[in-house]
Amino acid sequence: MIRIAPSLLSADFSDLRGELQSMKEAGADLLHIDVMDGHFVPNLSYGAPVVTHLSAHTDIPFDVHLMVTNPGDYIQPFAKIGTRMLSFHYEAPVHHDRLIHAIQDAGMQAGIVLNPGTPISVLDDVLSVVDYVLLMSVNPGFGGQSYIPYVTDKIARLAACRRERGLAFEIEVDGGVTPANADKIRQAGADILVAGSAVFRSDDRKATIEKLRGK
Ligand code: DX5
Ligand code: ZN
DSSP states (O other): OOEEEEBGGGSOGGGHHHHHHHHHHHTOSOEEEEEEBSSSSSOBOOOHHHHHHHHTTOOSOEEEEEEOSOGGGGHHHHHHTTOSEEEEETTSOSOHHHHHHHHHHTTSEEEEEEOTTSOGGGGTTGGGTOSEEEEESSOTTOSSOOOOTTHHHHHHHHHHHHHHHTOOOEEEEESSOOTTTHHHHHHHTOSEEEESHHHHTOSOHHHHHHHHHTO
């Protein structure tokens, strides 16, 4: 079952409550929330205080993507508001295994994120403990960029490795996903598609989500 996670980064920030309602009506499976600290990536978005307020106004599960230098500091605040999925970048911390377990012990699904240029081989050992892998298909920091074509092969290799090893982690793809390229991303083996600008800038958000799903 393919799940679609619209990224709030492309929403109208002056009406986040209305945008949450719109995502509910459009049939979003998850809400992708990009947390940026202005240090790990050259942009600043929102943190736990804003997301805490949002959580009171929707029952769509949150898929929080931490683009921060110290992800460990964010585990408790996001656990407290009932976050379903929390991911951090492989490129940020040193103690990957410890962080994965800390996220899971706090009651969330733990994801590890790879920048486009980071090879999947670095995940060999943690693949057996992680709940999902998020493959970035743009360089993180901004919405509205173009999908990097070589990531499709990366998805396929990660899916093959999952099959060969009989593992159950999910594969999420984030960046430049549109109805035009979603088919090949799904066929390569992705389970969760993040889409920011494609959904929020579309005239018919529900139809766009259905197209991303392949319907
Ligand atoms: C980029 C973020 C993405 C972004 C995707 O750093 O991680 O989630 O919002 O936006 P689009 O779909 O517009 O590329
Ligand atoms: Zn993201």
